Amino acid sequence: MKIALIGYGKMGHEIEKIAIERGHTIVSIIDMGNIADFDSPAFKSADVAIEFSTPDTAVDNYRKCFAANVPVVAGTTGWLEHLDEMKKACSEDGKTFFYASNYSLGVNIFFAVNKYLAKIMNRYPDYDVRMEETHHIHKLDAPSGTAITLAEGIIENFDRKDRWNLEVEEKPTDISIHCMREGEVPGIHTVIYESEADVITIEHDSKNRKGLALGAVLAAEFTNGKKGFLGMKDMFNF
Structure with a gap:
């Protein structure tokens, strides 16, 4: 080719x-x-x-x-x-x-896991969800396209959220995405569900490009x- x-x-x-x-x-x-x-x-x-x-x-x-x-x-x-x-x-x-x-194949598997977990967590109103993403200092957009796709996957399957918001939750139906730019990090994406009792976290960490x-x-x-x-x-x- x-x-x-x-x-x-x-x-x-x-x-x-x-x-x-x-x-x-x-x-x-x-x-x-x-x-x-x-x-x-x-x-x-x-x-x-x-x-x-x-x-x-x-x-x-x-x-x-x-x-x-x-x-x-x-x-x-x-x-x-x-x-x-x-x-x-x-x-x-x-x-x-x-x-x-x-x-990335791994990230696309992570997308599927993210959607499945959101379907499960939708049944448990004690849990709220937020996200974090870290990339290298050269990345120009924030949040990353990967983070947006993850947020959209949650919104499709989690009735208590209807939009994502950069850094803050303006209202309870927002998913907060906290973005960090550090060194030469290829990409780390984290989805966090938290209640008063515990925290459930899934994460994808790219080693390289x-x-x-x-x-x-x-x-x-x-x-x-x-x-x-x-x-x-x-x-x-x-």
């Missing part, structure tokens, strides 16, 4: 390494210094583009991929106000777009040859 990389920071380098190990070819690498390469024959020859850039540049990158008719695996978070535009491009214009808030990079390459392999708006629920059956 021919892969284009958009964004060539630490994640881009890790994705490149794993993609080559899995027998794929990197035909184009686009970063801040060569945006014009979206129009190059090399980029247009890609079967899939894997994009990990910044919230400010991601949406324009996706539009350029659509213009070049290159399917997108989107790894950037912090731009979701434009998600309906991506879905419309798939449904009306025949484009291909794979989106996940986190590509390898899980994310492998998941992105697996998503690219899954996306190749498909059409439409895709996600982890299509690739994994949890």
